[in-house]
Amino acid sequence: MHFDDLRQYIAKVDELGEAERINGADPHLELGAIYAINAQGPNPMLMLFDEIKGYPKGYRIATNLLGSGVRGRLARNIPLDLEGEELAAFSKKRFREKRPVPPEWLDTGPVFENVLEGSDVDLTRFPAPLWHELDGGPYIGTASAVMTRDPDADWVNVGSYRSQLFDRNHIGLHQAYGHHGQIIRDHWFERGLDCPVAISLGQEPSLIVFSGNVEPWEVPELDIAGYFRGAPVQVVKGKSGLPILAWSELTVEGFIMHPDHEPMRLEGGFGEASGYYSHVGGYAAPVIRVDAVYYRNDPIITAQPPVKGASRDSDAGEGRDGGEVGLMKNLAEAGFHDVRGIGHAGPFTVISVHQMYAGHAKRIADWFMSGVGNRPPRMLVLVDDDIDPHDQREVFWAISTRIDPAESVHIYRNLWDGLGTRNPPEQKEIELEHGLAFSSMLIDALKPFAWKDEFPPTNDVSPGLRQRIIEKWGEYLALEPEPGRRAPARGR
Numbered sequence: 001m002h003f004d005d006l007r008q009y010i011a012k013v014d015e016l017g018e019a020e021r022i023n024g025a026d027p028h029l030e031l032g033a034i035y036a037i038n039a040q041g042p043n044p045m046l047m048l049f050d051e052i053k054g055y056p057k058g059y060r061i062a063t064n065l066l067g068s069g070v071r072g073r074l075a076r077n078i079p080l081d082l083e084g085e086e087l088a089a090f091s092k093k094r095f096r097e098k099r100p101v102p103p104e105w106l107d108t109g110p111v112f113e114n115v116l117e118g119s120d121v122d123l124t125r126f127p128a129p130l131w132h133e134l135d136g137g138p139y140i141g142t143a144s145a146v147m148t149r150d151p152d153a154d155w156v157n158v159g160s161y162r163s164q165l166f167d168r169n170h171i172g173l174h175q176a177y178g179h180h181g182q183i184i185r186d187h188w189f190e191r192g193l194d195c196p197v198a199i200s201l202g203q204e205p206s207l208i209v210f211s212g213n214v215e216p217w218e219v220p221e222l223d224i225a226g227y228f229r230g231a232p233v234q235v236v237k238g239k240s241g242l243p244i245l246a247w248s249e250l251t252v253e254g255f256i257m258h259p260d261h262e263p264m265r266l267e268g269g270f271g272e273a274s275g276y277y278s279h280v281g282g283y284a285a286p287v288i289r290v291d292a293v294y295y296r297n298d299p300i301i302t303a304q305p306p307v308k309g310a311s312r313d314s315d316a317g318e319g320r321d322g323g324e325v326g327l328m329k330n331l332a333e334a335g336f337h338d339v340r341g342i343g344h345a346g347p348f349t350v351i352s353v354h355q356m357y358a359g360h361a362k363r364i365a366d367w368f369m370s371g372v373g374n375r376p377p378r379m380l381v382l383v384d385d386d387i388d389p390h391d392q393r394e395v396f397w398a399i400s401t402r403i404d405p406a407e408s409v410h411i412y413r414n415l416w417d418g419l420g421t422r423n424p425p426e427q428k429e430i431e432l433e434h435g436l437a438f439s440s441m442l443i444d445a446l447k448p449f450a451w452k453d454e455f456p457p458t459n460d461v462s463p464g465l466r467q468r469i470i471e472k473w474g475e476y477l478a479l480e481p482e483p484g485r486r487a488p489a490r491g492r
């Protein structure tokens with residue numbers, strides 16, 4: 001099932017009883033705090049803010065669009081009734097058959113219901129909350145879809161990057177180093193040119209998911225969204241020739257200005273996904289000059305600012321960030337074999353490998369540490385294939401029983417990194433200018449390959465005996481509920 005627009009999506013979420021409406025909130029910290037407390041709660045609702053203080057009724061902000069398993073699935077077009085092995089098989093097939101579904105170009109669309117150009121451009125008429133107490137200013141874009149095109153190529157990149165509201169026709173864009181959007185911007189800057197940009201500030205959530213998705217260089221994310229949502233994304237042509245989402249609630253078009261043409265401005269601080277602020281006091285960043293604004297009547301802005309202790313997206317059954325199934329596909333395409341799975345246990349990313357030769361699993365870890373798709377994990381753990389990489393108890397058991405810290409911990413230095421909290425102040429200057437290098441840790445919690453067969457056998461009940469006992473005595477045993485999509489332990 002796909003949604004043409006955000007309104008259809010909200011109607012569906014309403015039908016499922018997961019939407020809440022709040023009228024009259026103050027955009028100066030009050031709205032942000034309501035959003036945060038909702039997002040941190042046990043059952044975060046999709047929250048639609050209307051009658052926002054100082055703004056016209058109908059100019060709304062929709063938050064927490066993806067914050068439940070149900071919404072995560074709706075946005076990714078995953079049937080709500082699939083569980084366990086069925087869901088795993090569905091996801092695997094989807095990723096295996098993944099192919100581009102290019103956008104459909106329309107002559108016009110609802111996004112052009114209202115058009116502001118030139119001196120009429122005025123972004124201050126749209127609600128832009130001060131989300132967190134130490135933010136450097138109001139943010140109009142926290143769940144956007146940002147289109148740019150490389151000056152030498154014909155593909156359109158889509159990413160989601162935050163936008164601070166500076167004045168009537170200027171906004172910021174925080175494109176972290178290493179993201180394709182930053183590279184494209186700087187390709188334009190290297191030629192002495194401003195970078196054309198179109199930003200949707202309100203759209204149905206599959207376009208938030210796939211803007212945040214990491215695809216290889218030269219792969220247009222709109223084509224990938226078209227595949228996963230099950231229908232081509234409908235677009236119209238903007239002034240720059242960039243695609244504008246036909247059903248976008250609010251889109252701005254203009255240029256990321258070369259710093260020689262328009263002075264940089266202080267962007268941030270901003271409350272980050274790490275649970276800390278980055279750039280308190282702001283840092284100098286290129287600005288966007290907005291030349292045109294397109295919006296629907298009574299537009300709905302989408303917002304997902306990070307908050308400590310709240311996930312912006314749910315697991316949706318395909319692994320954290322929807323990425324584990326995709327990463328398994330990446331591993332297979334890179335030629336790796338005998339990988340049981342990729343999971344997360346607390347702060348650790350975990351890869352479970354059936355070791356076939358000495359160095360086999362370490363090769364996989366080295367490749368992973370180059371930053372596959374996204375930045376390298378801060379802490380990566382290798383485990384044998386008797387360990388379920390999603391099961392924290394099993395992973396911690398492997399770490400506590402299979403490592404020799406002097407031999408098993410490897411530090412990788414000078415890796416691609418984003419906003420660090422632990423970097424010393426002098427490095428922070430470098431981060432703002434050039435991106436940051438930081439270190440990561442690999443914990444090799446594998447049985448050493450050379451003598452893995454001499455490793456003491458585990459005293460767990462073996463799978464065959466377990467099966468027989470459960471069949472005979474199961475009614476007396478306090479068994480865990482069906483653990484969803486996890487593969488059964490192989491009990492080596």
Ligand SMILES: Cc1cc2nc3c(=O)[nH]c(=O)nc-3n(C[C@H](O)[C@H](O)[C@H](O)COP(=O)(O)O)c2cc1C
Pocket residue numbers: 142143144157158159160161162174175176177178179180181182208209211212213214215304312
């Ligand atoms: C809601 C949301 C907000 C995000 N905000 C930012 C941001 O402000 N800056 C940034 O560099 N990445 C941000 N990201 C992550 C990037 O959008 C993501 O890594 C994306 O894949 C980058 O795309 P690119 O490599 O094509 O540029 C955000 C992601 C989501 C889903």
